Amino acid sequence: MTARRVASALRAAATASPVSGAGAQRHERIYQAISAAIIEHRLQPGARLREDALADVFGVSRTGIRKVLQRLAMDQLITLTPGKGASVTRPSAEEAREVFEARRLVECGAMLPLAQTLDAAGLTRLRALAAQEQQALEAGEQSAAIQCSAQFHGTLAALAGNQTLATFVVQLCSRSSLILAVYGNAGNLGCDCTDHQQLLELLEKGDGKAAAAFMAKHLEDIEASLSIGDEPQAVPDLQDVFAGYRR
Template identity: 40%
Template sequence: MSKQVDPAKSVSRTLKKRTGTTSDTIYAHIFDAILEHRLAPGTKLSEEALGEIFGVSRTIIRRELSQLAHEGVVSIRPNRGAMVASPTVEEARQILYARRLVERAITELAVQHATEKQLDALREMVVEEQKCFAQGDRGAGIRLSGEFHLKLAETANNTPFIGFQRSLVSQTSLIIAQYEKGTRSHCSFDEHNELLDAISARDTEKAVSLMMHHMDHIDAKLDFDEEGASDDLHVVFSHLGLGKKNTTVKE
């Protein structure tokens, strides 16, 4: 059974700097490789190979894969182990529908509860998101776009919604990485700024309308067609400079 994690703490895990080989950063590296489509859907996530890459025990890897499975981006099957989730078209549509309902409620609550300090922090995230896309780092841009919505959920002042959003954003980001064509334009940072302006103005109707338009924009870019990436774990994480030189971390 996977461990229970406080939703707010779970959100903060992927906002940490991606360096080192501690438990949190191993989780973040695997999470990023999946969401940035460097790991192909259906790729087997070998505990042995990942333990060698990050220089930690299989127990630590198993724990992190369990948490990723809890969030819907990894599948763990009896006698087959862990693999990157690969949502079907029907599963993708169901996830996106659920996401719409949660986003509407979060937006309504954010209008009521978000502080200007929280909104300023979200605007800073939008700037970073824009920089990533401008520099051609589409994967990091997708990740930051998802993290924007996680932080927005925190402003709603409703703990259950943070947990719902965590799972839905993770799965939506996987769907985008799997099904959105990289040649298409990405303007979510403009939509994010407009949404923050409406929330700051305490205009619930406009904020909800903008959020639903944002969801429409995500749907319109999905063609449920292209696949790619690599199934070689050592290739995917080679940029980290980790592997056999690391000393195994004991549990």
């Protein structure tokens, strides 16, 4: 971006009227609805997201949709391409390897401090998430199981005492979901909830080294389950994807 364009953008931001509280809440709901559809694989990687169609679905202006899409792009859930618009991010094989490498570095490192600080309340919270994931799997509710798994990993990092780390783990889990959608086999949720239960047993014993080793194997098993292949880009029916959304 040239200096002139940067200056123009800054002037526009300075003179723009602030989003009202109600408008900000609506944008947040739309952001959550789209991100959930991506993470739960209802919007597949590569799917095009037309601004006009989204504006019609959610009953807002294209300007409002554009702001939401920019936020999703910052979170790397979608890709904005000049002249082509928005599409759900489709991770490359190299990106997939990098995400799992980052997860091993971050999540395994969190196990040592977590084993020393995890209390009864935290353990109960983690067990509840593992139980919810198991129930969702038994009920065939794949989307709910994916969400519970991501929450489980994010909560592990949060309970280790580092909220910045927890936020990073949540972002990595979101990207992992995209990777599973592209390279995972049918019905593959990535995480095995029985692994989560075994991990909690090690943490309850205070064995941080064993927990770190187990987490490494857990993430390696997920990565090993992936089958790299090409899939055509999809054009989703946005009215159908967001049929349950309430304005």
